[in-house]
Amino acid sequence: MSELKTLARPYAEAVFEQGREAGTIEQWSRMLEFLALAMKDEELAWAAVNPKVEKGAFERLLLDIGKGYLDREGENFVKLLVHNNRITLVDPIRDLFEQYRTEHEGYAEVQVVSAYPLAEDDRAALTAALEKKLGKKIRLDARHNLALIGGIVIQAGDKVIDGSVKGQLERLAKRLKA
Structure with a gap:
């Protein structure tokens, strides 16, 4: 996964910088979301990596699908990705772009996975503690996963805090x- 992020980073940085300079960050966010969603289609994803599908034909197909969703810059970006065999990186490009966007806007995206749904007062307390710790406003994405058994896993960018029972048992094992 980190290799994909490494390959995606220059594209995400370039698109973010272009959007920041042109004042089109929100528009780029929507275009990248559309492209990531489109590439989740199994047949489209298959065509992207199938050597029997001509690049030009695939590019035209993707641009036709993108009519109304992509502006001229977005279409040029699709052409670049297809030409460089990087269209399959759209999802990590979008993720990195959104990370740059939230940092630019003074926010931090934090994913929280808990064994059980968090109560509203627990969410508020966790958000306040994370804002104090990170020095930024927090956008909390809280989910639950019963496989954790108990506890919580917090991810903010590259930082991960695994306070789950499952994680503790794995470390003990x-x-x-040894």
Whole structure:
């Protein structure tokens, strides 16, 4: 996964910088969201990597699908990605772009996975603690996963805090094997 982010980073940085300079960050966000959603289609994703599908034909197909969703800059970006065999990187490009966007806007995106749904007062307390710790306004994406058994996993950018029972058991098992 980190290799994909490494490959996607220059594209995400260029698109973000272009959007920042032109004042079109919101528009780029929508275009990248559209492209990421389009590439989740199994047949389109298959065509993107199939060597029997001509690049020009695939590019025209994607641009036709994007009519009304992509402006001229977005169409040029699609052409660049298809030409460089990087259209499959749209999802990580979008993720990095959104990360740059939230940083630019003074926010931090934080994903929280807990064993059970968080109560509203717990969400508020966690958000306040994270705002104090990170020095930014927080956009909290809270989900739950019963497989964690108990506890919580917090991810803010590259930082991960695993306070789940499952994570603790996995770390204990590794120490016992050593």
